[in-house]
Amino acid sequence: xxxGRFLEYSxxxxxxxxxxxxxxxxxxxxxxxxxxxLQVRCLAPDLPKVPFAKAFEEATEIISFRFFxxxxxxxxxxxxxxxxxxxxxxxxxxxxDSAEKMVTDQRIELSNAGSLDDRFxxxxxxxxxxxxxxxxxxxxCGIKMSKTAIEVPPKGGFSFDxxxxxxxxxxxxVQPPSYRKTGTTIVGxxxxxxxxxxxxxxxxxxxxxxxxxxxxxxYMAPNIYCCGAGTAADTExxxxxxxSQLQLHRYHTGRESxxxxxxxxxxxxxxxxxxxxxxxxxxxxxxxxxxxxxxIYPHGSTDTLPFATMGSGSLxxxxxxxSKYREGLTKDEGINLVCEAICSGIFNDLGSGSNVDVCVIxxxxxxYLRNHKLPNPxxxxxxxxxxxxxxxxxxxxxxxxxxxxxEVIEGGEAMEE
Amino acid sequence: xxVGLEDTNAPHSMGTTIIGVTYNGGVxxxxxxxxxxxxxxxxxxxxxxxxxxxxxxxxxxxxxxDSQIVSDYVRYFLHQHTIQLGQPATVKVAANLVxxxxxxxxxMLQTGMIVGGWDKYEGGKIYGVPLGGTILEQPFAIGGSGxxxxxxxxxxxxxxxxxxxxAEKLVVKAVSLAIARDGASGGVVRTVIINSEGVTRNxxxxxxxxxxxxxxxxxxxxxxxxxxxxSDPMVT
Numbered sequence: 001x002x003x004g005r006f007l008e009y010s011x012x013x014x015x016x017x018x019x020x021x022x023x024x025x026x027x028x029x030x031x032x033x034x035x036x037x038l039q040v041r042c043l044a045p046d047l048p049k050v051p052f053a054k055a056f057e058e059a060t061e062i063i064s065f066r067f068f069x070x071x072x073x074x075x076x077x078x079x080x081x082x083x084x085x086x087x088x089x090x091x092x093x094x095x096x097d098s099a100e101k102m103v104t105d106q107r108i109e110l111s112n113a114g115s116l117d118d119r120f121x122x123x124x125x126x127x128x129x130x131x132x133x134x135x136x137x138x139x140x141c142g143i144k145m146s147k148t149a150i151e152v153p154p155k156g157g158f159s160f161d162x163x164x165x166x167x168x169x170x171x172x173x174v175q176p177p178s179y180r181k182t183g184t185t186i187v188g189x190x191x192x193x194x195x196x197x198x199x200x201x202x203x204x205x206x207x208x209x210x211x212x213x214x215x216x217x218x219y220m221a222p223n224i225y226c227c228g229a230g231t232a233a234d235t236e237x238x239x240x241x242x243x244s245q246l247q248l249h250r251y252h253t254g255r256e257s258x259x260x261x262x263x264x265x266x267x268x269x270x271x272x273x274x275x276x277x278x279x280x281x282x283x284x285x286x287x288x289x290x291x292x293x294x295x296i297y298p299h300g301s302t303d304t305l306p307f308a309t310m311g312s313g314s315l316x317x318x319x320x321x322x323s324k325y326r327e328g329l330t331k332d333e334g335i336n337l338v339c340e341a342i343c344s345g346i347f348n349d350l351g352s353g354s355n356v357d358v359c360v361i362x363x364x365x366x367x368y369l370r371n372h373k374l375p376n377p378x379x380x381x382x383x384x385x386x387x388x389x390x391x392x393x394x395x396x397x398x399x400x401x402x403x404x405x406x407e408v409i410e411g412g413e414a415m416e417e
Numbered sequence: 418x419x420v421g422l423e424d425t426n427a428p429h430s431m432g433t434t435i436i437g438v439t440y441n442g443g444v445x446x447x448x449x450x451x452x453x454x455x456x457x458x459x460x461x462x463x464x465x466x467x468x469x470x471x472x473x474x475x476x477x478x479x480x481x482x483d484s485q486i487v488s489d490y491v492r493y494f495l496h497q498h499t500i501q502l503g504q505p506a507t508v509k510v511a512a513n514l515v516x517x518x519x520x521x522x523x524x525m526l527q528t529g530m531i532v533g534g535w536d537k538y539e540g541g542k543i544y545g546v547p548l549g550g551t552i553l554e555q556p557f558a559i560g561g562s563g564x565x566x567x568x569x570x571x572x573x574x575x576x577x578x579x580x581x582x583x584a585e586k587l588v589v590k591a592v593s594l595a596i597a598r599d600g601a602s603g604g605v606v607r608t609v610i611i612n613s614e615g616v617t618r619n620x621x622x623x624x625x626x627x628x629x630x631x632x633x634x635x636x637x638x639x640x641x642x643x644x645x646x647x648s649d650p651m652v653t
Binding site for chain 2: 267270275295297299303
């Protein structure tokens with residue numbers, strides 16, 4: 001029923017627009033020989049000379065100029081009303097005035113004609129529906145006149161339109177900007193008392209090592225840690241997010257977090273984004289049900305294993321695990337095996353390097369061994385060290401402790417409403 | 418480095434061989450255990466037979482993520498349904514739920530499943546839900562990339578009214594044949610037997626499976642055979 005009415009309405013609108021406006025415009029254009037821009041929404045024949053549009057464009061240009069110069073250049077200009085900033089002020093004034101005039105005109109038309117049914121633009125529709133509200137309509141006018149279309153997001157779910165656009169651009173040969181990846185070797189294994197996680201510490205941006213000592217073992221809960229491989233931003237963001245969710249869940253339930261909770265939260269988030277969040281994780285922890293180790297892939301699938309490796313160096317590390325892993329390893333044997341596996345990734349994979357981080361989680365206790373092994377020391381260190389040139393002198397030194405000690409006073413005054 | 422990265426970022430798929438077979442009194446479900454990302458085996462001992470309820474299990478194939486999520490949703494819906502119904506859900510209901518999810522999201526999912534179980538009304542039943550979301554009740558069903566090699570085998574070997582042991586032997590033989598020929602299937606053979614008495618899970622490691630045409634004995638290491646023969650490794 002509604003589809004029928006909508007169809008009728010659209011047909012009516014299009015007919016009107018074509019007959020009364022488009023045909024006249026094309027006729028005029030044929031006579032005068034001017035070029036017209038059919039992309040602009042307004043079909044009035046005297047379009048090119050509207051001062052409002054000119055002022056709007058000028059304002060946009062001047063504002064973009066602001067981005068090219070540092071703030072200490074355009075801010076004084078704005079303060080003193082000099083140069084381009086003065087023209088900007090003028091342009092903004094013209095824009096505001098035109099907007100107000102348009103709204104007032106429409107309202108006068110409404111009171112004269114009784115209804116604005118034959119005007120199909122958004123402004124008329126809303127003036128009719130809403131109660132007269134100056135502020136709202138001026139703003140609306142501004143929005144309407146702006147070049148960017150307002151897009152109402154579709155109901156529910158993530159919009160993959162930009163992902164498709166990116167894929168299309170990539171096929172055409174447009175190089176995407178290089179982003180920071182953790183090339184990575186990450187491993188985990190279950191030993192007799194709990195779980196040991198290991199990771200290398202190299203972060204790459206294309207062919208360049210951008211961080212020689214980054215942290216890939218992320219905190220999720222006091223008893224759960226997660227190693228992340230893939231895009232560094234994605235792994236950090238997703239582990240931070242789930243860590244906060246776990247904390248809220250702990251407050252809600254009053255219990256220690258379970259590894260399967262973290263697993264389900266991570267897996268459903270990654271599945272919802274269909275692999276576009278490129279985070280491959282090794283999640284390990286010890287909870288009331290015992291030690292657990294899981295791998296989570298970017299598309300949202302998970303595996304539960306006694307030993308696991310992920311990342312570009314996973315093949316090298318898995319080779320070590322497959323030959324040397326056995327059930328019931330002691331803590332030292334486990335740490336040694338993990339170090340060996342990570343080292344094999346560090347030395348045989350270009351995307352992994354630098355140092356080895358290890359994290360041992362047992363019932364009620366965790367040990368985060370940052371830089372447990374440093375197999376890549378800096379060999380040639382200048383013995384003189386670095387000294388600032390003589391011209392630079394220290395003028396003043398101020399030390400501010402980041403954490404202020406808070407004093408708790410017993411028997412202070414009670415808070416009052 | 419780049420090739421390795423591309424491989425490990427490929428979607429996790431289960432090459433797979435999955436089988437479901439009815440026998441006189443219940444069903445036997447069987448699957449291999451290989452999960453691959455590109456050409457790398459991400460998990461050589463995965464469990465592709467997932468529990469939906471106490472008496473209904475599902476074999477998953479295709480995209481690992483999609484099939485895991487579908488089985489999670491169906492388990493949740495079935496749990497609610499069981500509470501509302503007040504008695505165990507039937508296999509038909511479970512299979513139908515799988516089918517509804519698979520059909521209504523056919524554009525976004527890439528997973529084929531075999532639902533099998535036992536209930537007191539119909540006994541042992543197998544329902545195949547392949548890509549696209551069809552539902553087909555069958556006396557036996559095969560799925561996954563390795564199933565291509567088993568159509569002829571089942572045409573010849575399948576018979577009505579087998580016993581539990583016959584059915585399980587058939588399933589194990591079939592999966593091991595598929596593993597021998599399909600690169601995307603491998604690892605161990607897992608079986609689940611569901612009947613009126615309950616559920617039995619079995620596990621057959623790769624070295625207990627029979628050897629087929631031109632397959633070699635499994636070796637722990639080539640160094641073992643080297644040391645037994647001459648010291649020159651390049652002797653034919």
